[in-house]
Amino acid sequence: MTAEPGLVRELIQLDSTPQNAPYSAGVALGELVWTSGALPIESDGSVADDFATQVRAALRNLETYLEAAGADWSTVVKVNGYVADIDQLPTLNEVYTEVVCRDGAPARTTVEVSRFRGAVKVEFDAVAHRRQR
Template sequence: MSPAAPNPPMFSRVGEIVWTGGHLPRLPDGTVPATFAEQVTLVLAKVARTLESAGSGVDRLVKVNAYLSDIDNLPEFNDIYYGFLAGHPLPPRTSVEVTRFRDASMLEIEVVAHSN
């Protein structure tokens, strides 16, 4: 049996730029919320916490990549996403459908942000 791989860091910084890894909608106990809306809300909150821990914030986003298990969920994603970023500059975003995730996740988000 091979040893478990270490968890990679959730972000890296080069100068004033922060790159995050992909954020999945897993709760601390490893479960995944049942609805797409709950998953989007959880992932966006996790992204915000990661950016804050990196000395940045959602107001400093410069690029967002959203991977959805079903592109037909894009209108619902947009409703939640734009509400989450209300009052902040909107960064460029890529939204694509992916074939599958390894669990019940319906999306994954990674971002790039400025730290100052």
């Protein structure tokens, strides 16, 4: 499958993405960008124990992906959330509303997953419209 004439696929790379990782932080095609999953890993490689702190860190990392692609929270059209324990949804909603919903709430799906690696309890990815460059 090829893109429409004039549309160029752009791989969004970050300095923090491992060099041997078989993925990009995101992929842009025309005016849309799809991000990879953003984990709650701090810049020093640590993961907090507290769920709310993890949500905030994962959203901060997702925001970095969006900004690298020329998008921001106001241009996000869809967010997918993955949680280790769906009973944590009220906490997720509280932090998510504070961070993401300043310009209205994008569409969202949140699902419980059976396993994360290590101490990770949450992950997010998004689809956004890119600002004019």
